[in-house]
Amino acid sequence: MKMRTSPWRAAVAALLTAASGAALVPATAQAAAPLVKTQAPGYYRVMLGDFEVTALSDGTVELPVDKLLTNIKPAALEKALTRAYLKAPVETSVNAFLINTGSKLVLVDTGAGTLYGPTLGKLVSNLKEAGYQPEQVDAVLITHMHPDHIGGLMAGDQRTFPNATVHVDKADVDYWLSADNMTKAPAEMQGMFQGATAMLTPYVKADKLKPFTGDTELVPGIKAMGAHGHTPGHSTYAVESKGQKLVLWGDLLHVASVQFADPSVTIQFDSDSKAAAAQRKKAFADAAKQGYWVGAAHVSFPGIGHVTPEGKGYEYFPANYSTKQ
Template identity: 50%
Template sequence: MRVNSFFVSSALAVSIALVGVFSSGADAATEAQVAPALAGAQVRAQAPGVYRYRVGDFQVTALSDGTVPQDLHALLTNTTPAETDGLLKNAFLSNPAEVSINAFLIDTGSRLVLVDTGSGALFGPGKGGKLLGSLKAAGYAPEQINDILLTHIHTDHSGGLVSEGQLVFPKATVHVGKPDVDLFLDPANIHGVNGYDKRYFEEAVKTVGPYVKAGKVVPFNGVTELFPGVKAIPTPGHTPGHSFYRFESKGESIEFIGDIVHVASVQFPKPKITIVYDVAPKEAAAQREKQFASAASQRELVAGAHLPFPGLGHIRAEGEGGFTFVPVDYRDRDQP
């Protein structure tokens, strides 16, 4: 043991000496070789966006379809750039704002239900289109999905339904509010309605249309129990068929609230602020105030399509007519 200790001590001494030599004798060329490696951090892609949350016996998995920058000065209405910038600054943000595109997979034990499908390829390269990667990372394949619940027929919610004209979810039944089907898929509206841009209608035909032809779209009217523990709740305004979906299990619940809010930092404190995507802006603002107040008073767990990923949390009343979003605590443990 004494011999080993001697060699260890000697080796340490030599190492320390060598470090001293190299430290003091390092020339400019060596430093130039090392410096770039330390100074130039490489840009790396995010890992697939997956977050799991338990609601009773239901497993909820938030899936990211990516994020997109939004020029709020051009998009928000019933406000001013100055008001928008002030609200963004208060949230430590600036314009343009980065907005999440979220979808949610719910395993009820008897079926796999997907709420919204992201934008697919319709926003172009680098903007959305990450849902299938997130779905795969979560351990699921598109062929496993039994039902798709569209909160409404807009590109960033229905775009992921198809790829190059083919059904991405070949075994799924699509559920959506009938007023949206009537508006966006009526051939008479293909060129737009009352100034509402024609691309919304063209894209609806591309994304939802193939499922209609395949007999896989089931529209609903009014509050509807789609299957045990799952209820559709119409919340018109943003679109005429915009709907929430409420899932209940063992005394716990969650509501998927779609586009009741687009920009959390702006529309929670000022629900009156609308966006050009609204079919009926006044109705959308009134619906937002109503639903925020309801969720706050009932302490309802909500999941939003454009809330910062994973988009799960609660709404709290704050100030005069204002609200704030409180994200759920992060969980990462093996047991529910």
């Protein structure tokens, strides 16, 4: 009896025949592609009501967290880092945030500029990649006057944002621009005072520095809120539009894998570690309760997400990547 060949069997036979024939053809040699070793431009946009928020990367810096974090035992620190597949030093993001309200272009923090070497100082290039020019920025809001937040204010001897008014809590201005405080500071700290003076003085001379005191609406929809502790005038900024809210935290935390789970962990950069820890706990609790967006300077780029309670601490959920606007 003659057996019929099924269409499926015939198709497989044809593929095998083609494959065996192809094996006899010499493969064309391909040159190895060189490693690119660069990332995409560091910006990421989200809509907040009618506002467009663009997270801007200034780059990353290796942070020796095992030497800097305080109020935590070495074994507990190592366990927390290992759980997050990290080890010291931790490559740490430096983020800033650009808010387009429709009538104003507002930048929160400016990155480190040229103060910390080649892995930082990328904010302006990323701002341009995001479709803006420094001249378009109307206001610069500074969370605090540490170098990695104000270093981008100047480009050489020129103001990076020539048309912008700089807003900083008066307590930080009074502290960091004080010659008397600088002379009283330890030698290793005096450079921070000198840097603050160099970055802010050109804006003072141009009448472009406007200190504020207390909780203040600086731009319609953007309000400064005192969160003193990390520095004498450390501030956070609440951004609200159409019932949606984002709070930009500045340096309320530095190591997400450690401090979300245990907000009592502090860092040597704090001018008042007890007050800084209290502000962190307050901010975490409020964000978890109300469910609004948060943005942080040193959480992995783009540094935007939500916070929920987890055990005795909290858990951070980064924003889901989206191509939508």
